[in-house]
Amino acid sequence: MTKFIYALFIVTSFIACKEQAKDIEIEPVVDVIVEDEPFEQKALVAQTVDDYKAEQISKYIKEELLKNKLDGLSASDRQFKIYKIDLNSDRSDETIVHLLGRPFCSSDGCTFLILDNTNKQVAKFAVLSTSIYVSSITETNGWKDLMVETEGTFKNLKFKNGTYPKNPSLEPSTDKFPNGGDIIVFDEGLPSKTYYF
Numbered sequence: 001m002t003k004f005i006y007a008l009f010i011v012t013s014f015i016a017c018k019e020q021a022k023d024i025e026i027e028p029v030v031d032v033i034v035e036d037e038p039f040e041q042k043a044l045v046a047q048t049v050d051d052y053k054a055e056q057i058s059k060y061i062k063e064e065l066l067k068n069k070l071d072g073l074s075a076s077d078r079q080f081k082i083y084k085i086d087l088n089s090d091r092s093d094e095t096i097v098h099l100l101g102r103p104f105c106s107s108d109g110c111t112f113l114i115l116d117n118t119n120k121q122v123a124k125f126a127v128l129s130t131s132i133y134v135s136s137i138t139e140t141n142g143w144k145d146l147m148v149e150t151e152g153t154f155k156n157l158k159f160k161n162g163t164y165p166k167n168p169s170l171e172p173s174t175d176k177f178p179n180g181g182d183i184i185v186f187d188e189g190l191p192s193k194t195y196y197f
Contacts, residue, residue, distance in 0.1 A: 048083045049193045057082060057097055058197035060119045066103070077101035078196045083185045085134060088143045092117040096132065098186050100194070109150070114164065123164040131188060136181035147178050
């Protein structure tokens with residue numbers, strides 16, 4: 001008799017659990033898209049803070065680039081950001097400088113510089129208003145290829161004749177897009193330190 005009551009209890013409990021399970025809404029399984037982790041990591045460290053290097057670049061801008069023509073420039077005209085990266089695999093960082101002030105910007109965008117580790121100018125881009133993508137895959141003449149978006153299309157900037165092209169908007173468009181391994185320089189979605197010269 002005890003076994004019968006015990007068996008009846010188990011069957012009743014099973015039916016009760018089954019009935020209760022009908023009331024629980026089961027969420028449908030949804031595919032979760034996770035962004036490529038290396039891309040996120042590189043994007044998060046893509047902004048450089050180096051006060052000593054910024055001081056050197058400030059001196060370069062005042063004495064070399066502008067040649068002491070600073071009259072009439074307000075504080076907002078004297079802004080720049082920096083990003084250090086080894087572009088030619090010589091184990092020494094080049095510095096990409098984003099010039100933000102009035103002498104360097106127009107409605108089409110601003111000017112960018114690439115300086116070597118001795119602060120000698122390697123390249124100067126005009127009319128650029130977007131992030132720079134440093135390729136993790138391709139290079140030309142020993143320097144990493146760069147990709148920028150200008151006028152709604154992507155342009156590949158290849159290192160030729162000792163420099164990168166001056167005006168990205170004049171370069172042919174490419175149907176390639178930056179990939180998850182590319183490093184984003186001056187990502188607009190991330191804060192970066194602004195320096196003054």
